Amino acid sequence: KAGVTQTPRYLIKTRGQQVTLSCSPISGHRSVSWYQQTPGQGLQFLFEYFSETQRNKGNFPGRFSGRQFSNSRSEMNVSTLELGDSALYLCASSRRTGGYEQYFGPGTRLTVT
Amino acid sequence: GESVGLHLPTLSVQEGDNSIINCAYSNSASDYFIWYKQESGKGPQFIIDIRSNMDKRQGQRVTVLLNKTVKHLSLQIAATQPGDSAVYFCAEIAVQGAQKLVFGQGTRLTINP
Numbered sequence: 001k002a003g004v005t006q007t008p009r010y011l012i013k014t015r016g017q018q019v020t021l022s023c024s025p026i027s028g029h030r031s032v033s034w035y036q037q038t039p040g041q042g043l044q045f046l047f048e049y050f051s052e053t054q055r056n057k058g059n060f061p062g063r064f065s066g067r068q069f070s071n072s073r074s075e076m077n078v079s080t081l082e083l084g085d086s087a088l089y090l091c092a093s094s095r096r097t098g099g100y101e102q103y104f105g106p107g108t109r110l111t112v113t
Numbered sequence: 114g115e116s117v118g119l120h121l122p123t124l125s126v127q128e129g130d131n132s133i134i135n136c137a138y139s140n141s142a143s144d145y146f147i148w149y150k151q152e153s154g155k156g157p158q159f160i161i162d163i164r165s166n167m168d169k170r171q172g173q174r175v176t177v178l179l180n181k182t183v184k185h186l187s188l189q190i191a192a193t194q195p196g197d198s199a200v201y202f203c204a205e206i207a208v209q210g211a212q213k214l215v216f217g218q219g220t221r222l223t224i225n226p
Binding site: 004033035042043044045048055056090092097098099100101102103104105106 | 145154155156158159204206211212213216218
C-alpha cells in the first residue's frame with residue numbers, strides 16, 4: 001500500500017508570494033492533517049480535514065488555508081508569504097479524525113527568501 | 114495552555130545499551146499518548162502508543178511508561194541499534210475539546226558505535 005505523498009518536496013518562494021502544497025493520503029484514509037515544523041517551534045498543528053470538511057484548526061493566521069477534495073487529496077495554501085513561513089510542512093492521513101493513527105508524509109520543505 | 118515538553122534535547126548512548134527518553138505533559142485531560150520517530154529527511158513515524166487507562170505498554174524493543182500522577186511519559190528502547198538514531202517526539206491527544214495531536218519539542222538520540 002502506498003504511503004502518504006506530498007508534492008513538491010522542495011520549494012523556494014519570495015516574500016509576498018503565495019504557495020500551494022499538495023498531499024495525497026493513503027488509500028481509504030479520509031482524514032488529512034497538516035503540520036508546520038520549524039527548529040524553534042517544533043511540530044505545530046495547522047488544520048485537519050475529514051470528508052472535505054475542516055474539522056479542527058490550529059493557531060495560525062488566516063493566510064494559511066486548506067481544502068480537501070472528494071478523493072481525500074488535500075491542498076494547503078499560504079498567501080502573502082513571510083520569511084517566518086520557511087518550514088517543513090507535513091501532512092498526515094488517517095482513517096479516523098482527531099489525530100489518531102496518523103501516518104505522515106515526507107514533507108514539503110518551503111524556503112521563503 | 115497546551116504543552117508537551119521533553120526533559121533533554123539530546124541523548125547519546127552506546128550501541129547495544131538501553132535508552133530512555135522522557136517527556137512531560139501539562140494537559141491532565143489528555144487520554145492518548147504517542148511516540149514518533151523522525152529520521153532525517155522523513156516525516157514522523159509511529160512507534161508506539163498508550164492510553165491513559167494504562168501505565169505500561171510494550172512493543173518490539175520499545176516500552177512506553179505513563180505516570181499520570183506526575184504527568185510523565187517515557188520511551189525505553191532496548192539494545193539500541195544504529196538505525197535508532199533519530200529525533201523522538203512524544204505527542205498527546207486530549208479527549209475534551211477539539212481533538213488534535215500536540216507534539217513535544219523532540220529529543221535527538223544518537224547511537225555511538
